[in-house]
Amino acid sequence: MKDKDQLAMLRERYILLVDDHDATRETLTEVIRELGHHVVEAANFEEAVARIEERAHDLVLTDLKLPDGSGMDVMKRLKKLHPETPVVMITGHATIENAIDATRLGAYEYLTKPVDLKRLRIVISNALYLSNLERQVRQTGALDALVGHSPKIRQVKDLIKQVAGADVTILVVGESGTGKEMAANAIQALSSRKDGPFVKVNVAVLSRELIESELFGHEKGAFSGAVRQRKGRFELADGGTLFLDEIGEMPLDSQVKLLRVLQEHEFERVGGAETLPVNIRLICATNLDLKERVDEGKFREDLYFRINVVRLKMPPLRERVGDIALLAEHFRQKYCARYNLDRQFDPETLAVFERYSWPGNVRELENAVEGAVVRSTGRMIDAACLPEELGDAPRRIESGVEPGVQLAEIERRYILSELSRLGGNKSAVAKSLGIGLKTLYRKLETYSESPITPDPDAEYSRLA
Ligand SMILES: Nc1ncnc2c1ncn2[C@@H]1O[C@H](COP(=O)(O)OP(=O)(O)OP(=O)(O)O)[C@@H](O)[C@H]1O
Ligand SMILES: [Mg+2]
The missing domain is CATH 1.10.10 (Arc Repressor Mutant, subunit A)
Known part of the structure; x- marks a missing residue:
């Protein structure tokens, strides 16, 4: 990242300031604004919790003693929802025990009242700088799993970075084997819910009869075979992320129920009367053209609009030929390690890979490399070890041109x-x-x- 971007990242941050003393809040607010940041104020524990639940902040400054709780309680609550947010504890009651407690719970710094404003400025800037660095490391880690540096995959990674942190619903689309599930994993890993539950459901493999009980759970005796109460995937994902894979395959009657949960944030177990609240971040994936399914009457339009808030398109491998050698190399290392073999690619093998059109995308490439690593007898993986369809395939281009085109x-x-x-x-x-x-x-x-x-x-x- 360029220095200029770095600096820009370090301004305009959101800082939650918790203090019951109006005059202290005023003074600190002024200092924080001068540093170029936004201040979100809370005058007690209850207000602080409400603000924490509303959004993630980049830093929390909290008084230790609050009328309805303590700064430690604020920090404990914060660690549950946004464990990455640094906390600076401010107090007029400096004791060694408090300091030890605060740092043990993960406070970044401990300041005593009256606050030395010069020191405050330095502490704020350092805390933001560090948390920014940590965030970058986390993001690169989760995104590194998505191998590739072609412009198209870089766009995908940029969009993931941009939207992962917001609680927005994401629809991942793309042909089979393009890495939709990997993208969902990266989004979850970069989100503020990364430490919460991450529940994945493949809608396509669930039978019509079972799907609702799987998603919403059931009460004992709801249907024959329901011998005990069972929690559904929504309930299990509460407080975290739910990944609905192959959403395009969902039967229409279940779609109605899904839409209701998404709109009302509540549901009932199958056969149950109790309405249960649920708080999830939803990621959906499909390799079908959902718009077409809508036109065919197989997918509800209202649900389509509800889940198609941010759309992430995984490009087919043939549109990022520049990534093929990199991916092949990645899989070669993976399978050489797994089977304890030492194999290298013959340059011609890589050339064959780059010429082929990969209808099965990255998954097909991965399978081809795994097979080739295992099949090759010598140290070099040559074209003879490749699946037949690749063997002598120059990339086929069928005309597909309507008659009469010049x-x-x-x-x-x-x-x-x-x-x-x-x-x-x-x-x-x-x-x-x-x-x-x-x-x-x-x-x-x-x-x-x-x-x-x-x-x-x-x-x-x-x-x-
Ligand atoms: N960019 C990538 N880097 C490394 N591995 C990848 C990448 N993209 C996909 N893969 C690998 O390819 C395989 C298919 O990926 P994934 O399951 O995420 O695709 P998908 O789009 O969900 O496929 P499907 O539509 O069949 O469900 C997995 O083994 C995954 O690890
Ligand atoms: Mg998938």
């Missing part, structure tokens, strides 16, 4: 599709097409004057 138009579409596939890297496109870079630029210039501005993805899916 050659120049086909050329235009193909060039744009290659541009999209290779993540906008013009030298790579020129190389792949066997033309000079200048020629490519000239052609692209004429396209930008062309009245049709095609969606490169759509072009590609028609051609590939």
Whole structure:
């Protein structure tokens, strides 16, 4: 991250200030605002809890002694919901025991009243700087699992970083094997609910009869076979994150019930009369075109709008050819370690990988590498160890062009599709097409004057 961004990150932070003494709050508020941050005030424990439940803060400054509780209680409550938020304890009652207690519970710093304002400024800046660094380390860790550095996967990672922290519902879409579940894992790991429960349900494998009892639980005797009360996935995910995989497969009658939970934040167990409140962050995934399912009457439009708040599209592997070698290498190491083998890729093997279109995406690549590692007899993994469909496959391009299209138009579409596939890297496109870079630029210039501005993805899916 550039220094300028670093500095920007260290301003405009949200600081919760808890103190029952109005004059103290006023003075401290002024100091914090001068440092360029927002102040959220609370005059007692109850108000502090309400503010903590509303949002995550970047720092909490709290008085130790509050009329209805203590700064320690504030910190305990905070550690449950937002364990990463640093706390600075302020008190007029400095005793060694308090200091020890506060630091044992994880207070970042301990200040005594009257507060030395110069020291306060330094403590605030240091606490924010450290927590910012820690956050970056955590984020990189969770996102590192998503191997890839192509522009498309970088966009995915940026969006994850941007939205993971907000409690917003996320819909992850993409073809089979593109890493939708991995993206869901990263979102959860980067969210403020990362230490809460993370419950995953694959809707597609649940039978129609079982799905509601799975999701909402059931009471004893609700149906034959319900010999005891059972908690559903919503209840188990309370306070955490629920991942509904293959949501497009959900039967319509269950969709109605799901919509209600999402809107009202409450539900009943199957066969139960009691209404139970629930607090979850929802992540959904599907490889179906949900809009199309809506048009076909198989998916409720209102539910579609409710879950399609932030949409994260996992790009197919053929659109990020630049990641193929990196992923292959990642899986080679994984399976060499697992099977205790020493294998390297023959350069031709990697070239075959890059030429292939990977309809099964990353999962297919992973399986191909695992198979090849195990099958190769020598130290080198050569093309002979690869599944047949890859063996001699130059990337097949079926025409897919409607009759009567002029050659120049086909050329235009193909060039744009290659541009999209290779993540906008013009030298790579020129190389792949066997033309000079200048020629490519000239052609692209004429396209930008062309009245049709095609969606490169759509072009590609028609051609590939
Ligand atoms: N960017 C990536 N880096 C490393 N491994 C990946 C990546 N993307 C996917 N994988 C691996 O590929 C496999 C498929 O990923 P995942 O299960 O997340 O895909 P999916 O989109 O949920 O697939 P499906 O639609 O079939 O459910 C997993 O083994 C996963 O570990
Ligand atoms: Mg999946």
